[in-house]
Amino acid sequence: MLWLVVAALAVRQMAVVLRQPPGERLTDLETWIGENGVLHVTGSLYDSDRFTGTPFAGLVLKPLTRMAEQSLGVAWTFGTLLLVAALGIVAARALPGPVSRRTALLAAPVAISLLMLSLPVRNALHLGQTSILPVLLVLLGCFAARGERASGVLIGLAAALQPTVLLFAVLLWLTGRRRAALTGGAAFAACTASAWAAMPGDSWTYWVHHVAGTGLGGNADSLANQSLHGALLRAGLAGPLEIALFVVLAAAVCFLGLRRAARYAADGQLLLAVAVTGCVAVAVSPTAWQHQLLWVLLAVVGRVGRRASDRPVWPVVVVLVITLPGTMLLPNMAVLFPVRDNVLLIVALAAACAVPFLPRTSEYWQHPIPTDHAAPVPARWSRIPLLPFWRRVLSRPNLLLELLLIRVVYSAYAHVRLAATAGRATAERHGRQIHSIEQWLHIDIEHWANHAVVNVGRLRGFFDHYYTTFHFIVPLTILGVLYVRRPADYRWARSTIGFATLFALVGFWLYPLAPPRLMPGLGFIDTVHGVQDFAKPDYGSLTAMTNQYAAMPSLHFGWSLWCGVVVVMLAPKTWMKALGLLHPLFTVSAIVATANHWVLDAVGGAAVVVLGFGLAYVLAGPRALRPGTVPAAAKPRDDLERSVPVPVPRSTDEATGDATDDVVGSKQH
Secondary structure (H helix, E strand, O other), X not given: OHHHHHHHHHHHXXXXXXXXXXXXXXXXXXXXXXXXXXXOOOOOOOOOOOOOOOXXXXXXXXXXXXXXXXXXXXXXXXXXXXXXXXXXXHHHXXXXXXXXXXXXXXXXXXXXXXXXXXXXXXXXXXXXXXXXXXXXXXXXXXXXXXXXXHHHHHHHHHHHHOHHHHHHHHHHHHOOOHHHHHHHHHHHHHHHHHHHHHOHHHHHHHHHHOOOOOOOOOOOOOOOOOOHHHHHHHOOOOHHHHHHHHHHHHHHHHHHHHHHHHHHHHOOOHXXXXXXXHHHHHHHOOOOOHHHOHHHHHHHHOOOOOEOOOOOHHHHHHHHHHHOOHHHHOOOOHHHHHHHXXXXXXXXXXXXXXXXXXXXXXXXXXXXXXXXXXXXXXXXOOOOOOOOOOOOEOOOOOHHHHHHHHHHHHHHHHHHHHHOOOOHHHHHHHHHHHHHHHHHHOOOOHHHHHHHHHOOHHHHHHHHHHHHHHHHHHHHHHHHHHHHHOHHHHHHHHHHHHHHHHHHHHHHHHOOOOOHHHOOOOOXXXXXXXXXXXXXXXXXXXXXXXXXXXXXXXXXXXXXXXXXXXXXXXXXXXXXXXXXXXXXXXXXHHHHHOOOOOHHHHHHHHHHHHHHHHHHHHHHXXXXXXXXXXXXXXXXXOHHHOOOOOOOOEEEOOOOOOEEEOXXXXXOO
């Protein structure tokens, strides 16, 4: 099945590239070897900044100018995908041992899939870049080549295409493979000398005037340049001060990163050592464009954390950062812009200099501290069996991983919600349907409530503020309190609201609905956004921010109902439960009074919440675990994790007949 996924991804990536118009696909390749490309015209390769490769790369690409453009595009894309597949297979076979049979079987297709989904590979396919080849040559030199000479030659060839890769010769030297290091340096020098002999002017321009390519390509301060040099320029530094600071930081990163890489290589984690060295090369390169950042993904093989619950944090962070843009990972807040704009560089620096990867000699390498799970709970109804792979976790989840996943899931939800629209005519037709049903049921109170609120200034202001403010604040507050005080219940509650939101997305997609405020001719007043111009199909700039027709079901009411249910179920005081019920009451009043939803939208929101709770019950059983279901090893580890009741059963002494208390509530550390 995983290999079928690999094949599907390969076909999709090839189709995405080849279906683009000729002027918009393989743009860098076209710039080099097209009819008017820099490799066709007379003069220097670097008369413009369109060609960013080394003179040796130009020498290698020169023969391709004789191929037809259409056939070259197909062959180039297919060949790039073959390089990605070879890279994934080599990386999978280089995993540090011991490796289980299942890992050995799954590693190659999983590695290839992650590579194809990564931003560097997608960018390289779109541009027609050669950046995958140096990575593959290095991995072949480290893991597949036989003999020191072959390893050195492959790494030297890679460095001739991408100069910062010469750092791998330093890694070979530090790990005792000095003959391979010397051979790599000699191969790099030979390739560079051959290009210098064939193109002396271009070589002088690249190596002397541009100092190993500095200043070629796009602006060095653009977001696409994820190197220390680019980050310093984006921070506002320039001139000699920036250059001096860059040199100092680059030297420090090289020293720390290469020492760490040599240590991991000596520990038997050569693939991690290669990844760390590649991350160093990314950071210290004058320009590290997106298609050159594949080294960051290789760092996923490092193991971090003593606890099994913390072990997925680093791989998930790396995969998310290398496959999703920074705008999806972090919210659009000015204070986070320095992190969001340099997120790939930050992860590369962390892998190179900071992340405490476990050595293979650690007792936690193969056997991390296990995660506490509750014993399986039978379903209340035998017709609803629990899925065996879903186990109730009692310990608190990792906060970084939780925040990152919540942000990514919400960003994906926002994108799907924005895309789930079928046009104004369909949405208004559905709006008339809902209005007719409400009239038949005699619950069409929206117009009365809307105009009643409009005429009372303070009431209008209250509902407008409540509608725009409390939708996110209250659910996040409840999740935060549960995370700190009742972690087992936090996981269960988080799953229910997540399932409810997924069901709501299906509703947005299948039934786009115009809210009352966007129904022409019915006389509703939009108290939140102001008067709408119905002559404009997109209603100004609102549609660019969110899908105006994602009204059925109402997640405003759905999330507020979820808050009320959770508070009623978990709050210890009666007044807290009553206060929790006020939130859905105020929310349903606000969505109707502001003309943002129909009454039946609230019914739909309640339905998806019921489905969310129901699915969580089917997967994980009831929230409160039954007596005798919590094993000794799964008991809470601290006072804040006592949300799951641990019963103290009474047993009868067979000899005396006296009832004694079995101590099952003692702490396990």
